Amino acid sequence: MATPNVPLWEVFIRSRNGLAHKHVGSLHAADPTLALQAARDIYTRRGEGLSIWVVPSNAITASDPSEKGMMFEPAESKIYRHPTFYDVPDEVGHM
Amino acid sequence: MYTQALNSSDGDERGVEDVARASQFQARIDADERIEPNDWMPAAYRKTLTRQISQHAHSEIVGMLPEGNWITRAPSLRRKAALLAKVQDECGHGLYLYAAAETLGTSREELVDGMLSGKAKYSSIFNYPTLTWADIGTVGWLVDGAAIMNQIPLCRCSYGPYARAMIRVCKEESFHQRQGFEIMVTLCRGTAEQKAMAQNALDRWWWPVLMMFGPPDQISQHSDTSTKWKIKRFSNDELRQKFIDATVPQAEFLGLTIPDPGMKQNENGNWVHSPIDWNEFKQVLAGNGPCNRDRLAARRKAHEEGAWVREAAAAYAEKRKRRQLAQAAE
Secondary structure (H helix, E strand, O other), X not given: OOOOOOOEEEEEEEOOXXXXXXXXXXXXXXXHHHHHHHHHHHHOOOOOOOEXXXXXXXXXXXXXXXXXXXXXXXXXXXXXXXXXXXXXXXXXXXX | OOOOOOOOOOOOOOOOOOHHHHHHHHHHHXXXXXXXXXXXXXXXXXXXXXXXXXXHHHHHHHOHHHHHOOHHHXXXXXXXXXXXXXXXXXXXXXXXXXXXXXXXXXXXXHHHHHHHOOOOOOOHHHHOOOOOHHHHHHHXXXXXXXXXXXXXXXXXXXXXXXXXXXXXXXXXXXXXXHHHHHHHHHHHXXXXXXXXXXXHHHHHHHHHHHXXXXXXXXXXXXXXXXXXXXXXXXXXXXXXXXXXXXXXXXXXXXXXXXXXXXXXXXXXXXXXXXXXXXXXXXXXXXXXXXXXXXHHHHXXXXXXXOHHHHHXXXXXXXXXXXXXXXXXXX
């Protein structure tokens, strides 16, 4: 009953509200056409999307979670990148 | 839909591979952080989740059989469309769950082979037959109702991919219970014969549904570790009690009698059930339920009859790849 391993694909869907494609899950399929059809059946049974991307999982390069401290630290310490860092006098109102 | 009694853990922390990392891991769990596929985790955590999620997936897939049995005999087009959609959902739920289980490092093929060979378990409830149309109502009302009780806490499970799959499943599943209850309401407002059919279905399903929550807390194994790892948030008995308390008024509304004459309401308002026949549960899990052999045979037949499709798809993908390589070489 041994079956050859079928490639894994990651599925991204753009919903009707105009946001970017968002990762929704993964599936197995032999080729891109079948992957798209399977993604339609598995992830859009309730009109969740207007566009689907399927990407071979092994084509994704990911950051290493064990290095997330080093990877994201530079952003942690730069609070001056956020608008709340700056004082605007109350009289000026909303800016 | 259905995790009953699958949520016990494998082993304990004896033989933990790395004490420092294990304590870091527990600290992350205690801080309600989600564990993701590439994060370090104790081998027993991985094993427990692989078993629980894959058994949950098998349950969704096998769960299509008792309901699929009635698609061609649904009493109206409306009922047929709803039942077909529900069975498609169960298939989708199985696939989300397999995908979550695979992130722990076991291939889909191994997981499916585990089910087909009879090595892996699935929810005992699907080893009972759906004898009449009222069974379809009862399965939606009670089996999906019990499943929802079980699954809502799993949306906060410590393992990210499982929690995310459960959020999707729970969102889609709320229609399942409602369509089942609607079938029951219609039958109970129908002829005396229809109402008797509804009562008969309730009589047969009530006890097996209570067993879905798994053995009583005093005898359920390893559940401490699962609780500590935040895979399990409520005990079997707590969930069972919540389910009974929610269901009794619904049965009253339908004018049906719960087949437990000894059931009493205690001073806290909880309905206390009579003892459950755990021997029956053990028998069904051991493969001796009314439909165990039938279910596995149906899954194996479907898998074997689909072999040519898998082979053809693989051959076509291979041919395309070769053609692309040849074109690139020109």
